[in-house]
Amino acid sequence: MTREKLFEQILQKKSYLCIGLDTDPKRLPEHLMDAEDPVFEFNRQIIEATADLCVAYKPNIAFYEAQGPKGWVSLEKTLEVIPEEIFTIADAKRGDIGNTSELYARAFFETMNFNAVTVAPYMGSDSVKPFLVQPGRWVILLALTSNPGSQDFQMLKLSDGNEEYLFEQVLRESANWASVGQMMYVVGATQAEYIERVRAIVPNHFLLVPGVGAQGGSLEEISRLGMNQQCGLLINSSRAIIYASSGRDFADRAREAALEVQKEMEQYLEQYVMHL
Numbered sequence: 113m114t115r116e117k118l119f120e121q122i123l124q125k126k127s128y129l130c131i132g133l134d135t136d137p138k139r140l141p142e143h144l145m146d147a148e149d150p151v152f153e154f155n156r157q158i159i160e161a162t163a164d165l166c167v168a169y170k171p172n173i174a175f176y177e178a179q180g181p182k183g184w185v186s187l188e189k190t191l192e193v194i195p196e197e198i199f200t201i202a203d204a205k206r207g208d209i210g211n212t213s214e215l216y217a218r219a220f221f222e223t224m225n226f227n228a229v230t231v232a233p234y235m236g237s238d239s240v241k242p243f244l245v246q247p248g249r250w251v252i253l254l255a256l257t258s259n260p261g262s263q264d265f266q267m268l269k270l271s272d273g274n275e276e277y278l279f280e281q282v283l284r285e286s287a288n289w290a291s292v293g294q295m296m297y298v299v300g301a302t303q304a305e306y307i308e309r310v311r312a313i314v315p316n317h318f319l320l321v322p323g324v325g326a327q328g329g330s331l332e333e334i335s336r337l338g339m340n341q342q343c344g345l346l347i348n349s350s351r352a353i354i355y356a357s358s359g360r361d362f363a364d365r366a367r368e369a370a371l372e373v374q375k376e377m378e379q380y381l382e383q384y385v386m387h388l
């Protein structure tokens with residue numbers, strides 16, 4: 113999917129919400145356990161209830177891999193019921209030597225038909241570039257993650273005297289590997305105090321922002337500080353939406369939770385994008 117198509121969808125739905133399908137078989141409503149494929153049935157109903165309120169779905173691949181072969185089947189079936197216009201992200205955090213990355217790219221872009229895959233930058237350009245071969249398929253590179261451990265390496269100051277953090281060097285260098293139409297960055301909502309530093313280096317890129325909802329990041333703050341003229345944000349929320357209820361009403365409650373976020377996003381889009 114092109115950047116233009118993504119922006120069109122954002123304007124049309126007045127939403128930049130990405131719903132995370134972190135579907136944990138242990139957290140499924142009891143009544144779904146009789147279904148042939150409870151994980152798929154859960155996802156199907158969540159998608160049916162929320163597709164008009166979000167612009168992306170992000171299955172976290174770990175939740176499917178952990179199930180073995182049947183998890184991959186649930187994932188494949190889930191992809192088939194996501195409407196065509198919605199952006200799909202394989203949150204897989206891959207990256208390896210070149211020929212192995214090529215196969216990861218094939219797995220997520222060809223065997224499965226994802227629009228984007230999350231990639232770790234630690235192994236450098238030759239581990240990331242094999243994901244950048246097809247126009248319309250995106251790399252979402254981990255830049256400044258939402259977890260406390262982001263301090264361990266991403267926030268290290270480089271010793272070359274220019275006072276940059278390692279995550280800033282990752283942004284600066286990797287921005288040369290692809291156009292803004294093929295590369296996004298993961299920046300946690302819990303890192304709002306650094307968002308201006310991020311935007312100083314990558315003003316035009318889309319950012320995938322996890323960490324609102326269950327992790328406590330502020331949607332208002334990240335929207336105010338992080339939006340650009342094409343919105344430039346996909347805000348992910350997983351548990352706060354998909355587990356809004358563990359009962360028979362789970363899909364309706366998920367819709368209500370998504371609607372609340374979408375309404376708030378509508379205000380920010382009007383405030384920070386539409387008037388530009």
Ligand SMILES: O=c1ccn([C@@H]2O[C@H](COP(=O)(O)O)[C@@H](O)[C@H]2O)c(=O)[nH]1
Pocket residue numbers: 132134172203256257258259298299300322323324325326327348349350351352
């Ligand atoms: O820095 C990161 C990168 C990825 N994630 C992933 O996003 C979702 C967040 O789920 P919530 O339930 O909304 O907290 C999950 O799949 C993480 O693995 C992240 O949180 N932070």
